[in-house]
Amino acid sequence: MRIVITTCTVNYQGRLASHLPKAQRLIMVKADGSISIHADDRAYKPLNWMNPPCLIHETTENDEIVWSVSNKQGELLVITMHEVHHEVSAELGDDPGLQKDGVEAHLQELLATHVETLGEGFELVRREFPTPIGPVDLLCKDKDGYIAVEVKRRGEIDGVEQLTRYLDALNLDPQLTPVRGMFVAQEIKPQALTLAEHRNIRCLSVDYDELRGMTDPQARLF
């Protein structure tokens, strides 16, 4: 990792064209060759960046240091440093990586082992049930037939569209039809709820922690 605090101008030509006027910024060069340019606000997003793999070529023109960063896709990032105020290097080494808990996959897992919470007499047929246009999160069955369940952390309109496409595909199969739809999320947006109801898709909000408690009452990863 190399950190340079510098007064610079930046031009990017690639997926779009962009320009940063002369100002003081922080440039971060990482061990994988990637580069990012940060202003003094916004935690998340750099002003400009180049993802690895990329090549940094340094030249000097009229007392100005110029970095030309290019990648295989033909994108080009040119940083002209008018003045360098500070510079540090440090070897951080490999990172053991981020452990996550509470993403959609976990919710799907928990629901798969507790399909009875989705509806009376529900039985799991398969997780990730394949269709020609992609897998349905859960395929369940009760006394009236099959139910395709779409699981989301946050239920929005896109999820309802996705489930609708799956239902269309599944209902082409005479072995399965009629297949009902069910939309399950920790939180369902009003728009999504309205669209789902309009399409006769049942909606259910579930609580992740509560669901986890059913499997393992004292579970808490961290």
Added chain:
Amino acid sequence: MRIVITTCTVNYQGRLASHLPKAQRLIMVKADGSISIHADDRAYKPLNWMNPPCLIHETTENDEIVWSVSNKQGELLVITMHEVHHEVSAELGDDPGLQKDGVEAHLQELLATHVETLGEGFELVRREFPTPIGPVDLLCKDKDGYIAVEVKRRGEIDGVEQLTRYLDALNLDPQLTPVRGMFVAQEIKPQALTLAEHRNIRCLSVDYDELRGMTDPQARLF
């Protein structure tokens, strides 16, 4: 802006839960109070972060510095620094900001002034034509009636769904119906193309630079 290179462990509890084992990392505190934690790879994304506005509370426990970062939503980021290897501060000042050229809005603008490239005899009725569920990018007209045009930089399946919803809404209006659909993008994914054709939506790939050339042959912002 404050930069700290430190051996640390990090815990986040908020929209999900996550944990970073002890390792050397770079912590960036920006002038707006936001904070991000970087490993030595990936240009774009920090391992962990907290967006402004947030509050940083520093304590010391057994020779370890602990930063508790919280926000109004009740999210909590706890950084425990076991060792600090380097530290810098710098006032960067306000950034003049990034100027962009080539985003979807520009493409829509160009197409609006050249609707004849979309189809013979096409005339523009309105950009951002309002419907109950949101504005259609372009509403055009030819001798056979109205055409709703959805403009995307990259045409994917979501865009086709969006256009379909607009068409459904527009065709409820007896003054307009029948409204045909048209999907225009610099690049259209095969899946989107298939779905669009299946719904009788015409697809067109356009070249941004070529289109811009029609308006202003020597135009080139940077």
Added chain:
DNA sequence: CTGTTCATCTCGTAA
């Protein structure tokens, strides 16, 4: 404020 949509989205994963 909410809701909607774009993004140089990034990033993982599975076919």
Added chain:
DNA sequence: TTACGAGGTGAACAG
């Protein structure tokens, strides 16, 4: 390699 969906998506803009 490509395609697809999730994301602590973030960020901008309209209502």
